[in-house]
Amino acid sequence: MSNIKVIKTIPDEFTNPTVRETTEGRAGVEGDKIVWTIDKLAPEYTVMLKFTCNITVNDITRRSTGAINVSYQAASSFAEGLAIDKFDAYTRNKFFIDTLERDEEPNIWDNKLIFDNSSEFIIQLFNADVYSPEDPSKKFVDIDPNDVPMLPSGAQWHSVKWEYESEDYPTFRKKLEFRVVPDYQYNVNVSVSVSDVILEIASITGEMIYDKVETPTYKAQDVIATLKLGNHGSAPLNDITILHQTFTDEYQPPKAEEIKLIWDGDEVEITADAVNFEMNEFKITLSNLKENSTGMLKPDSTLEFVYPVHCINPVRDSTFDSEITYLVNTFPVSQELEFKPDVPTISAIHIRRKFRIGKEVIPVGTLGHYKIILSLENIGESKLLGINLLDKVPDSFEYSEYSMTPEITDEVGQDTLKWIIEELDVGESLEISYEITGTGEYSPSDAQLAL
Structure with missing residues (x-):
């Protein structure tokens, strides 16, 4: 592909378009468009342009991001039907034999035939014989045409090395046969319009409640936490992480088997490897949901995480002030959303009845x-x-x-x-x-x- 031009239209809702990076070619902003030009692109080679825009939304309506138009010159499959019926050609050619006497074995020679395509054309080498002057039937090189690839201009073909013993300089007889391969070139101009990507709006709501906010001193008691997360946007959510911190010896996190996950009213199994606790931080991770039986969390769907906080003999006037963070992302990956609900404080109440x-x-x-x-x-x-x-x-x-x-x-x-x-x-x-x-x-x- 050559003479590539990519034009990205920027809708009016998007502001401050800025080109951040290009791995090939040149790109810039021209009015309401981003124009990217590339001189040449090799087959099976991928290039990338990164740009950013700003958009402010007040609702969850999906947004159009603008069409992409691409034009370039390239090969095309229709040319496969073209063929050359007959042609005559004369061409340059060159071949030689490298003969090297071994350093530690005098009179033992390593030999190799080299054919060099010094012409401007593609050449097919279909016969190469190297044999002894005394005995033409003793061949050192004898090729199968199917084993020799087409040789473009400037390419070389090397035979398999052979060993020869002689006190004198070795001499060989050579016979090479080749032909010029007919070739042709063509240009195809291509114009492609890529429909714009719809920008889904990611939005979540969250709530956190305890079944009680007071616990007695010097007693063991569980306080049940309920975390609610709702997909309030138009984009399904593929990755969901819940962080609850900071736990102490007096206020301890639940075990994996104590966690209940309710998805749109139905209880769903949560695996042990989705739960992690380290550095006083409790984490629940639901990743790559599109590959799970549940699928992604769709718009208007809700999750509830229900689990106990273990209050272990808290001292008088101690409190559990914690922080909860919801982290979610879409597929394809976009900007991660973060939400921190208000979290009540659990207080240890010193109740002694007299x-x-x-x-x-x-x-x-x-x-x-x-x-x-x-x-x-x-x-x-x-x-x-x-x-x-x-x-x-x-x-x-x-x-x-x-x-x-x-x-x-x-x-x-x-x-x-x-x-x-x-x-x-x-x-x-x-x-x-x-x-x-x-x-x-x-x-x-x-x-x-x-x-």
Whole structure:
């Protein structure tokens, strides 16, 4: 190929076109076009032009990048039907024999026939005989025409070396036959228009949540992390990497088998080699998805990564402040997209429950009539949650007049009164009262039983 000219049209949406590199020829910007010229290009040889443009987009609509027009001169298959019917030719030729006596073996000669095409044409050597002057049947060189390639102008053909023993200078008889091969040249002018490449827009959305952001001190507990990634663009995603850092001895990453990958609502197996942990950084890598059974992550598709963060006996007031980075790319490879979602902080809460519970029995009115007062006080530094307050009524007593209606259970006997206190703030106290009346034979001390 020769006289090559490549013209790339730059659409109006693209600005600041700049030629960065050419491996062959000359290129420059001319108005709204990039023009690249190459004088000559050898067969099976690839050249490259790199250029950049700027574009700012506010939506995910695909963009046209402009057509490419190529013109050049080259060979073409239609010329294969051309042939030369008859021709006459005279040509120059040259051949010689190299004869070299061995350094360490006197009178032993190494010999080689060389045919040199000193003409301007292609020559076919179809016979070359070298034989002894005394015995023409003793041939040192005898060729098969099929083993000798066509020799273009300036080319040489070398025979296989042969050994000859003589005290005198060796002499040989030679017979060479060759013919001029007819050839012709032609030029073909070619013009090609390459349709423009559609620029897909890569865009992602991401979210990260924990199922809880507080963990107790000096206890082992898992906090479940859910990472969501959505393909919000028009280009499918071929490579996806999730980085979660920085882990510590108190806050440790999951193992590969603990990670759940949900792809558009369906759980997908994640291989162990896709998970890596080193230098306090946890990494999940989904690479070359186009070769996987899942295929690439298509537009409007979502991924969810669900895994535990192992909280291992964190000390008081310790925190897990981490950073998560999503890295994605398309196929063919483009500019890598990076997204960092907001990541909540996991805090170690020092919860130590301290409370005072009491029971007071007050005789009221007639014999066997008592008022029971249960008291609960939060004397610690943490809120109390989910307290079950129980009081067993002796079998010989009837109960009534509650200040707070209880649940009647048989947890510790036939009649157990149960109050559920959902929460009690620091320093807060609570009193619950009810009355009982004894019947039959009983001991008033039975009413002193508290749980």
